[in-house]
Amino acid sequence: MYYPFFRGKQFELTTITNLSDELINSGKIIPIVEPVSNNRDMKSHFPGFVEKNLPLILIVNPFYPRESPLSITEVESLFISPNYSYSNLIPAILINSNTLTRAEQGFITRYRDKPITFIHFQELSNTQWILGELSHRAKKTLHVFYDGKISQTYQNIFKSRDKIILRDCFHTQAKNANYPPDEFFSDLYFNYQSLGYSGFSDFSIVGDSFGKGGRAHAVAIHFVYPEKTPINTSNIRIAHFLSDTNGSPTNPGGKYIEALGKLISFVNQNPRCNFGKGVAEFRSNHNQSHFPGLGVVKKISMIHHMELIFQIL
Template sequence: MIYFPYFRGRQFDLQALKALAQQDALPANLIPIIEPVRDIKALPQTVAAFVDHGHPLVVIANPTVSDYQLTQQKLHDWRPWQANPLLITGHVLGPTTTPADLQAPAGHRSLVIARQFDELMAAQAAGWLTPTQPTYLLAPPEARIRQQLDRPFVSLYDHAWFPDHEQTYANLEDGFFSDDWALADFYGYQGFSDYTIGGGHYSEHGYPSRAVTLHLTYFRGNQLRIHRFVSDDREDFKHPKEKFFQAVAKLAAWLPAQPAATQTPAAQQLAAYHAEQHFPGLGVVKRLSLAHHLQLMAAFMKARYPVN
């Protein structure tokens, strides 16, 4: 069983991934996927960190969000590492996909993402899909796909919830997040994939928020849940520092009562900002929230699906 956490390749995503690779904190069956969205130095640095530390990584060769794909001359290119078998080149199935995109060179693995049922069925009808190529095929866990697809695949699902303009995360501070591994075990999937706590929607500039919210995943039994620590001040878009202290105070009070598995190094660092009364910036907060999720899932994968 493999877990493929899917990232859009923003600065804080890449910083979290790079640090975990350098710490050798991820098991071999937790393989992140990066869809590049910006031509930034952190992208090749992250790829190099994974390769240098002997850990597999997927990079999408034809990203479908942002204008990264339209940039002809990349200042910070990740492709020099393509010859290394630890780097898995991924493709999003679409109108410009060719059969060659689904194949991997000898000694390499390939990964294809099929977001649309019709495109997936067209690729199968054309004979592009075999039991072994691509190595990994990601698709929504729909009954019609299970019924029509004659090869194993990896389930891809977006679990993130975003409140509309009439709501805030304070309306749902705690809730179910995922148990995709149970579905994968039941149906015999190769693995499971999600967009982590960041969600599948991508915006180049993001959206302003009246509240500062810290997101932490945690396990309750075999269920992965998410707890949201929301600032009390939600009247306007001002004072992010003060709002952060309101939110992190709630996290610092909640964390000590949780099991040891939930008290990851990243979560403890977030809680420490309350004791220190230090505001690191919201980018660092997002990086640590993602790092916590990966540290939590790394421990889960090691315990439930150990690999040599």
């Protein structure tokens, strides 16, 4: 099972909305969403999630933005409504401190008779309260552990069989021009079970970073692909297709077309990469010399990533 982690920006929410019904209903992929910035975008996309009854894990205590994160009450208001029932939504608590707040403890207690997810970005200094609470829960409890930040000793405290490994597979660079042409991305999809987990998670082609960005001199298209065939025995690699005219931040549309030409040539030479809505949308942009905006470009790359995982699992 794959749990892609999204930070709830506009283009990420659109990515989820645009997933095919086949992928949504496959039972192979459940997005995790941490709503950030404001809840306007979440409110605009939420009816679409409800209509599809999209399997979704929603973090109710987001960490970003650090200055003014949404409160549990604000996020909870999204899915508590007399107008609809969202049976496939599972709320999640993000543990990003060594203690739980009273509001977080209150939420966990209120949802004692419902499924819940705990996402461990930090280790609790005292696990007595949460272990006591877990002992009263009859519903499924999922634990997501951030690889490299959470020790195995801490993970072993939680006896649930439903444990997910979260790993940041994307090596973020300060400048787009610094990305290498190609690098290893992940092999989690075929070794998460041997590591003792029931599923795996990552931050797709965005990485564990939160920023508003800026005007870049170079445009980069990040494209994951199977290293070889058959694809379900292959490492996943990532190619970074860069524009050529990178002397100034002007003309991002022209730079996108430059980078896109390289991507299309790569796909044409590697038929194992030629599938799905993501590649079809890149081809459409190339055929029409169309620049949809950098946020949409990220959306297309993320859709392609999830389609690849769907093909593999």
